[in-house]
Each structure stands twice: as C-alpha cells, then as structure tokens.
Amino acid sequence: MFTELSSKLENVFRKLGGRSTINEKNIQDALRDVRVALLEADVHYKVVKEFIDKATTLALGQEVLHSVSPAQQLIKIIHDELVATLGGENAPIQFSGLPSVVMIVGLQGSGKTTLSGKLANYLRKKGRDPMLVAADVYRPAAADQLRVLGQSLDILTYTPQEAGSNDPVKICRDAIDYARQHSKDTVILDTAGRLHIDDALMQELEHIKAQTSPAEILFVADGMTGQDAVNTAKEFATRINFDGVVLTKLDGDARGGAALSIRSITGKPIKFIGTGEKMEAIEEFHPERMASRILGMGDIVSLVEKAQETIDLEKAKELEEKFRKNEFTLEDFADQLKQIKKLGSLESILGMIPGIGNKIKNLNIDDKVMIHMAAIISSMTKSERAKPQILDGKRRLRIARGSGTSVQEVNRLLKQFDDMKKMMKKMGKMNPNDLMKMMPFGKM
Amino acid sequence: MSILDKLKQRLVKTRENIFGRIAGILQSGAKIDETTLEKIEEILITADLGVSTTQKIVQSLQQRFKKEKPEKPELLFHMLEEEMEKLIVPIEGVHVEKKMDGVTPFVILIVGVNGTGKTTTIGKLAHRYTQQGKKILLAAGDTFRAAAGGQLEIWAQRSSVEIVRQKEGADPAALVFDALASAKAKQSDVVLIDTAGRLHTKVNLMEELKKIYRVIQKQIPEAPHETLLVLDGTTGQNAIQQAKQFSQAVKITGLVLTKLDGTAKGGVVLAIQQELKIPVYYIGIGEGIDDLEEFHAHDFVQAIVE
Numbered sequence: 001m002f003t004e005l006s007s008k009l010e011n012v013f014r015k016l017g018g019r020s021t022i023n024e025k026n027i028q029d030a031l032r033d034v035r036v037a038l039l040e041a042d043v044h045y046k047v048v049k050e051f052i053d054k055a056t057t058l059a060l061g062q063e064v065l066h067s068v069s070p071a072q073q074l075i076k077i078i079h080d081e082l083v084a085t086l087g088g089e090n091a092p093i094q095f096s097g098l099p100s101v102v103m104i105v106g107l108q109g110s111g112k113t114t115l116s117g118k119l120a121n122y123l124r125k126k127g128r129d130p131m132l133v134a135a136d137v138y139r140p141a142a143a144d145q146l147r148v149l150g151q152s153l154d155i156l157t158y159t160p161q162e163a164g165s166n167d168p169v170k171i172c173r174d175a176i177d178y179a180r181q182h183s184k185d186t187v188i189l190d191t192a193g194r195l196h197i198d199d200a201l202m203q204e205l206e207h208i209k210a211q212t213s214p215a216e217i218l219f220v221a222d223g224m225t226g227q228d229a230v231n232t233a234k235e236f237a238t239r240i241n242f243d244g245v246v247l248t249k250l251d252g253d254a255r256g257g258a259a260l261s262i263r264s265i266t267g268k269p270i271k272f273i274g275t276g277e278k279m280e281a282i283e284e285f286h287p288e289r290m291a292s293r294i295l296g297m298g299d300i301v302s303l304v305e306k307a308q309e310t311i312d313l314e315k316a317k318e319l320e321e322k323f324r325k326n327e328f329t330l331e332d333f334a335d336q337l338k339q340i341k342k343l344g345s346l347e348s349i350l351g352m353i354p355g356i357g358n359k360i361k362n363l364n365i366d367d368k369v370m371i372h373m374a375a376i377i378s379s380m381t382k383s384e385r386a387k388p389q390i391l392d393g394k395r396r397l398r399i400a401r402g403s404g405t406s407v408q409e410v411n412r413l414l415k416q417f418d419d420m421k422k423m424m425k426k427m428g429k430m431n432p433n434d435l436m437k438m439m440p441f442g443k444m
Numbered sequence: 445m446s447i448l449d450k451l452k453q454r455l456v457k458t459r460e461n462i463f464g465r466i467a468g469i470l471q472s473g474a475k476i477d478e479t480t481l482e483k484i485e486e487i488l489i490t491a492d493l494g495v496s497t498t499q500k501i502v503q504s505l506q507q508r509f510k511k512e513k514p515e516k517p518e519l520l521f522h523m524l525e526e527e528m529e530k531l532i533v534p535i536e537g538v539h540v541e542k543k544m545d546g547v548t549p550f551v552i553l554i555v556g557v558n559g560t561g562k563t564t565t566i567g568k569l570a571h572r573y574t575q576q577g578k579k580i581l582l583a584a585g586d587t588f589r590a591a592a593g594g595q596l597e598i599w600a601q602r603s604s605v606e607i608v609r610q611k612e613g614a615d616p617a618a619l620v621f622d623a624l625a626s627a628k629a630k631q632s633d634v635v636l637i638d639t640a641g642r643l644h645t646k647v648n649l650m651e652e653l654k655k656i657y658r659v660i661q662k663q664i665p666e667a668p669h670e671t672l673l674v675l676d677g678t679t680g681q682n683a684i685q686q687a688k689q690f691s692q693a694v695k696i697t698g699l700v701l702t703k704l705d706g707t708a709k710g711g712v713v714l715a716i717q718q719e720l721k722i723p724v725y726y727i728g729i730g731e732g733i734d735d736l737e738e739f740h741a742h743d744f745v746q747a748i749v750e
Contacts, residue, residue, distance in 0.1 A: 036495050042680030045489045108703065108731070109559030109676060138731065140567075140598035141591040148590035148612070195706045222559060226492040226680025228708035249558065252643040254682040277558070277588075 027059045027074060034078055034295070041257035041294045044230045047264045055081050075295075082291035086259060090284065091244060091269035093123075096215040099131070099179040099187045103212065105205055105240055106220035107232060108193030111248035113142065115220050115274055116190040117149035118282040122272075123186055124155065131184040133175040134159040135168040135208065136192035146190055153279060156182055168192065169207045176212060189214070196235035205240050217242040218271065221258055223250040229258035230265045237266040248274035251281065259290050330385040333417060334377040337370055375403035376413050388414055476509050476520070484524060491711035491748040494681050497718060501527050521749055528745040532724075533717040539738070540670050540698060540725055541576065544634060549581070549627040551635045551660060551667035555653060555694065556674035557686055558641030561702035561728055563592060565674050566636045567599030568728070568736035574603045578633040583623035584609035585616045585656065588640040596638055602733055606630070616640065616652065617659045624663040637668070644689030657694045670697045672725065677703040677710035687716045696720075702728030705735070709748050 031052050038048045059077050093102070102119065104112045113136070120130040132150045134157065136142035143159040150157030158178050163171040172189050179187045191208065194201035209217065219242040221229060236242060247259050250273045259270055270285040377385065379402035384391055391414065400407045481502060488498040504527050514520050544550040554562050563586065570580045582600050584607060586592035593609040600607040608623035620637055627635045639656065642649035660667050673696045675683050690696055701710045704727050713724055724739040
C-alpha cells in the first residue's frame, strides 16, 4: 500500500546503513527525505517545516545509541515525535448532562451523516441509548439519509419533519426535549456541511452550540484532505472550539497527513477514524498506527524498540569506552553475544528491516554459531578471558571439550577476537553494531 | 459578485503583499535567491501541487530566470503562471458541450470517490444543459447510499428534468440499462448517469463500475460519450491515485473539480494532468444550481499564485 514511501525510507537506510557513526550532514540528508515523505502524505507545508526543525534538534541533541544502527535510531526519533505530536494519550469522548449532546460538524462531503450513524451504533454498544438528529436542512434528502440509517440501526431519529421546522437551531433545541421524553441519554446532532468561510452558516453552528451546550463537539475531516486541512480546522476551532476530530475514509490508500496538520494546528485530539461505509466501520484513534501510516514504515519501529529494551545502554557506553582504550576483553565479547541473543533469532531481526526481509532467504544465517561462541567463552577461566594470550594448545583443547566444540572453532573465535581488537585499535571508535558485522553469521 | 471577481479582489491584495516582500531581491543577479524560491515552493505545495510537480515548475522557473533576468517581481510571477499553465492539458478538439450536437442520446457517466459532489454536479449539469435547450434524463445509479436517489430527485425537480430511479439496493447496472432504453424511447438529448461513491481501492466496487460501463455500451455502442471523474478540490495527493485507479477501470475523458469556493486550490489536478493527460472540464464553486463554471487554465493558475 505504501510502497512508494517504504522504498524511500529504505533509501534513507541505505545511505546511512553503512555508517558506523552519524553526523549532522547524514541527519539532514535523511530528514530531507522524511520531509518529502511528509509532504507527499499531505501534511501541511508549515507543519512539516516545524516538525523537521524539531526532529533535527532532537536527532542532533540525542546521543545516538551505539547498540542500534544510527539509521534505525533516527527513524525511531522521527516516529516517536510523530506519535507525540499526534497525541500520545487516548482521548475518550465526553458525556455530561441528560441527555448528553454530541455535535457533529465539518465540510460538505467529509462524511458527517455516515459518521453520525456509526457513532450512534458505537455508543449503543458501549451501553448508551442514543438518538440521531438531522439538522441538515440544506442538502437535498440529507434528513432522509439519516432517517434511513437510523431505521437500519433501529435508532430513534429526529428530523425536520418531526420538528415541523426548517430552522436548524430550533430543530436541535427541540430535539433535546424530544430525547428526554423518549428517555434517551445521548443526542447526536448531524449538522449540515459548510465551508469554514461561510460566515452565516458558521454563525448558525455557534447558535446551535449555545442553545444545546454539547458535551462533545466532533470535527469530521476527510482523511484524503490536502493542504487546506489547516485552514478549515483552524477556522472551525476558532469559531466552534470543537473537542475532538474524526478522520474519515481511511479505508482507502490515503496516507492521512491531514491528521498531523489538524492536530498540530488546533491541538485537539483525534478521537475516531472512519474505515468504511458499514455502520461498524469506526475505530478509536491510535497515534502509533497513524504515525506509521503517514511515514509508511512498517515494522522498523518495533525492531528499534526491541533493541532498546534488550540492549543495556550503560553497558553499551562502557563498551564504547573500552573500545577506545583498547581494553575490550573476551568477557565483553561474551556480553555482547548475550545481548544479541536477547533480540531473538538473527533471521527474525534482519527480517524486520525494510529491504532486507525478502533477501534474507539466501543468507543462511546460523544462530548456532553464536551459541557456540558464547559456550567457548564461558568455558574459559577468568584469567583466560582477561588474557587470551595465555591460551596454549592444552588450554584450547580443554575449552573445546568443555564447550562441546572443536579446537578449530576455538581458534577461529580467538582469531576473530584478535582481528576485532586490531580493527578497534585502528578505528578507535568502533561501535558494537559493527562488531556484529564482523562475526561469522554464516556467509553474510 | 462572481466568485472570480471575489477571487481577483483577494488576488490584488495578496499579490501586493508577496511583491512587497520580494521586491528588491530580484536585482541581486542571475539567480533567484533562496527566500524567494522557498516562498514559491510554499505557494505551490500549499496549493496541493505535490513535491515533484512543484520541483518541476521551480526548476523551469530557475532556468527561465537565468535567461530572461526579470527585473520586477510581477514578471517573475508571470513566469510562474506561465510555467504552470504549460502543465495544463488543453481541451482538445471541442468542449464536451459542443460534442453533444447531433449525438442523441449523449451519455455522460459520472464517477468518483465518496463525498466529492457527484450528485450535486449532476444537478448543476442538468440545469446547465437544460438552459442550452437540451432534453435531459437523469439516471439515479447510486442505489447504495441512503437517500441518494432522493437527493437526485430533488435536483431533477429543480430543473424539471426526467429521472429514472429505483429502490435502494437495486442493481445499478440494470437501472442504467433501463434508463438508456427510456432515453432512446423518449428521445432525450443528454443522459447523466449518477453512480455510487466508491473508494478506488475497493476492487469489487470498481468491478461493479466496469459492469455499468459494459451495460451502457450494450445499449449504445458509442456510449458513454464522456466519463467524468469528479474530484474534491480539497483532496491532496491521493487524488492522483483516484484518477489512476478510476482510469484503469473505465476510460475517464474529463475531470470536474469541486469545492473550489473555499480556500483549497485543487493544485493536484496539475499532477494528474501531467500523468494522465485528462483535461478538466468544469469547476464547482458552491451549492447553488448555477455554481458550476467551465475550467479556465489561466484563472486557475492565477488563483494558485494569489
């Protein structure tokens, strides 16, 4: 679905992937691609600008975890920031008063009437007893549409016909009495679609709000909306001060950047998303899913999270220090192996990285090699681990027997450890990620 | 005051603003400075032109700037408008309305995703063509959305034109078949076929659309004479996907861009035209029966640079 963007991010990866360290220029190059991705997802120009500025500061300011590849780390920073901007905490719909009034507002064609039906259905499942009110007296047959929906759901519907009036303000006000008479505890007001620059119709909304004191006003926005989402949302927020946002038509392939724009501009939480024409197609909003959708990044975040959980930051720092001072021992080597093992099988880890997943089949990665290596090191005495130069033939044979491996394997490990130390000496600033690359995971 | 006058009035004011900000910058030499470029990029992107179309325009603008060295900001913006206009597909041959002459019934199929304004557009087109002396028949092919037929019926009454509709849930292809038979019998000049809104990603609904198309051809082999895709002017880059997917299902011959009476610019049609070479015929600028205008490339790009 998001192939275009995924490949773009893979590109960011490729560009950064081979690097052991990340510098300001790498970050800026990568963020340029992220910027394009956000713009293509229809996030507003200025919102993108602000977001990228913030992400740059964060990325530059944050010490890049050496246990995880810099590229992954960077993408995680962006993703986390995106989730934070989209609203970390789940904001539930508010109720107060009897009946509690929910007012639905938005542009024409954003999907208010369909959403009203879905919301009524959703709230009934949550134990409330809702009533629908058709306050759209302008669009031909709009009230009929809501009435038909109400009938199909078996939910009481109040329309201009019951009200005997074509005045939306009066219809809404009278609807509350009607709901009380019918012992309904929730009233959903489906207002007419209107342009945010239509002063008369915006005033009408203000009147409805004043007369019905809604506990919740939901602004419904089409998930496919482009750059104009900010203008609309800002104006509706200023005049009506809505409480939450519903993003509709997300069952298509729109990336939904409008979510980020609206949230950034108004600060209002997104509460629901619409995912189809059926009356059940309403979901509570999940910022993580939306962030991944906007960026189109799949599983990469869970990989980074997994890596962060399992790899001890402190130890990584210690290790880096040892690299620098060339004090890295076999003991540290064994530690590293353990940490890598905690991540799960190498195959599954690599499979989560975009672009690698499908190529992995021919790699023939041997997890056993790592287990053997760890076993070899554990069969050494403390002094052997600290000073591998004392390992003569006799000791090597003992270790091979103790670890259930062969002398050749012990030799190979010692040779590798030696190479690694030499390399570290050269590079001075090696990080454990490259250490992983030097290890013999089959034919990589 | 017409929407264009309103637009132009707004235009003068904001243009002066932009010019004021970038005046003086142009004397700096053979290159456009970063600030101006960024400003232009912002104008184009916030009008939903998308990143690649924007880059394309900016690049050609830079090249022209080098050659022509405009001395006034007005000239730079004039260039910008020209570069944008180049991307707009001219309406080849004659406009849809001229093609109608001598072809009866002239069948126009209207398609699009949910909520773009298909039914409203049909209501306006019915009015427009009636005023041109045509005998119109509407086919209420949206049998899915609750009360969609009723909505079209009200539009039919407003223009006093005939309508063929059935119960909700009826087979739209069968309805269209009947409507065309009726149009032939009654000698209607123009048949406007409404269809249910469908997301371009829904395979089964796109198949249903193909079936409607085939049924039309069965009744009248040359029909539909036009298939118009209605795009919501507030839609962003997803409109490109919509146009592509709908084009793959049926042959789209023209676009209608709706909801341009707000603050959205609908710039994504430039990208669509680049890719698919489909002209825009009409723009929708309100809910009134007269709020439909022919598309004019120059006015359109002026509104973007506004």
